[in-house]
Amino acid sequence: MKVAIMGYGTIGSGVAKVLDTNSDIIKERLGEPLELKYILDLRDFPGDPHEECFVKDYKEIAKDKEVKVVVETMGGVEPAFTFVKAMLEAGKSVTTSNKALVADKGAELMKIAKNNNVNFVFEAAVGGGIPIIRTLTACLTGDVIEEMSAICNGTTNYMLTNMEQFGSDYDEILAEAQSLGYAEKDPTADVEGYDSCRKIAILTSLVSGKNVDFNEIPTEGISKITATDFKYAKSMGYSIKLVARSTKVGDTYTCRVAPFLVKPSQMIYHVAGVMNAVSVRGNMLGESMYYGAGAGALPTASAVVGDMVFLARNVDKHVRIGWSAEKLELADANEQKFRYFVRTSALQSNIENEFENVEYANLDLDNETGFITQEMTEHEFNERKAALGGIISAIRFY
Template sequence: MKAAIMGYGTIGSGVAKVLETNKDILAERIGEPLELKYILDLRDFPGDPNEKCFVKDYKEIVKDKDVKIVVETMGGVEPAFTFVKAMLEAGKSVTTSNKALVADKGAELMQIAEKHNVNFVFEAAVGGGIPIIRTLTACLTGDVIEEIDAICNGTTNYMLTNMEQFGSDYAEILAEAQSLGYAEKDPTADVEGFDSCRKIAILTSLITGKNVDFNDIPTEGISKISATDFKYAKAMGRSIKLIARSVKVGDKYACRVAPYLVKPENMLYHVSGVMNAVSVKGNMLGESMYYGAGAGALPTASAVVGDMVFLAKNVDKYVKIGWTSEKYQLSDPTQEQFRYFVRATASQSNIENEFENVEYANLDLDDEVGFITSEMTEREFNERIAALGGIISVIRLA
């Protein structure tokens, strides 16, 4: 069976390596060898073991009827969307690791795949090597998923872990993460939570069967988290994690990406460094957690090649995932209820006038007070902090 890779960066080259390293076991599992015929990339790779496979025009792959499986690891929405659409319309199944493409165009591409009796799959788009997509679409289909809580960005988890362990401030640890290659030169997508937002949109689309627009999800990153916040967290026996959350409230789901203060009994408390984890609560199963490498060439490539095996076993047969283009209306985020940790310059009497029952988490700092509110809606909380004033930072409690 012939395959092609579009994009020969970190993940694309990792896919080629997995195909070569594990070729015998893959042939056994598929029932025939899986041969890499084309690699699409505008760059030249002289001396590469797959040098004979390189092409610069995607239409060469489109026209070759022998190619049944295409891997997209280019990143971004365009030209990836144009290329993937052309492959599906030519009767080729596609797997991608590209969360931007899946979050923006996933429902549309699945419709195209169904029309042409092929498949569009994307296990590696969320959580790298963690098998969470097929877990939700195949293994947990007997459950109603009540909640998903995910640490699904290795860059931010690495930064928060090191801020906690070494007392570093945000700017200091960001520079270190960039120097080690964990953070991009422009880290905005990671540190402001946009990457995690797209991933929770994908997971929520899968469990609702409708299209969740990532633009509708309230998103906060970690750029306002400081070393002082971690001192408070330690005093409260908690840690700070950037969590992408989808929770069933009544008959609707509410989604949010934000830093949360988590307790040791929460399984996500123990996820450190660049690792990812997804906690899933089903109405029958209860809570389960899926943990592993959320990025990197070989862990992500492992998930991509797993998809390739699935596609090879389902050639010329569309396998329904159940994600339509109908827009899903998330619940009103201002009606979500949380307890909040607040740092403020206000006096304790003013705090108690606005919030009544509070727990103090003081570090004996001269110019501020830290306190935890009772549970209330986001709308009510925003009204009360507006009246209080002097707010330094706010972090929700998980």
């Protein structure tokens, strides 16, 4: 079985390393070896152990009938989309680690794969090494999925874990994460929740069978979370996690990415540092959780190689996943109900006037009061919050 890698960066070279290191066991499990024939990259890699594999034109790979499985680890929507489309149309199956490509073009590429009787898979695009995609599409196939909650961004989980542990403020921890390489120079995609948003859109598409437009998902990041918020959380016995959630409502889902207050009896409370986890509730299965390294070259490459084995086992047939191009109309996120923790400079009498039954979370800080609301819809909360005024911060309970 001849294979090709498009894009020899961190993940792509990780894939080559996994194929080299574990060639024996892969051959035993598959019944034949996975032989790397091409690596597509515009750069030169003199002295690389796979030096003879490098090509600069994707068409060389597309036209070689011997290659049945292609890996895309270039990142970004273009030219990845053009190259992947060409491979599928040339009768090759493709796996990608590229969440931008999958969130934007997943349903379209799935259709092209089906029409060409090949497969398009993307285990590494969500949750890094955690096999959440195959769990949803090939294991929990007897369940209606009622809720998914994902800690699916290692950068923000690392930052929040450290803010909690050291009592530090956001800017300080961001600078540290950047210096360690855990956060990018422009951290926007991670810290504002855009990365998590694309991932929960993909997961929701898979469980609903329809296509979720990630632009429609209300998304808040962690950049407004402060050391004081963590002090309040701790005083209540909670932590703060950036959670991407999807909840079944009637025939559709409602999605949201936001920081949530979580407590120790909830398994996701214990997901620390750069680790990721996806909690899934099925109507028959009940609660389950899948935990592991959400990023990193080798864990991600491990997921890509797992996909390659799957593709090699199904080289002559399209495996239905059930992700159509039909748009999923998400339920109104303003109708979701939560309990909220609120910090405000408003007077206690005004708080009780606007929110009626509240519990107080008192840190004895000057000029502010922390309180917990009853459960209410986003819509109602936003109205009462505006009427109260003096809001310093507000965080939902998970």
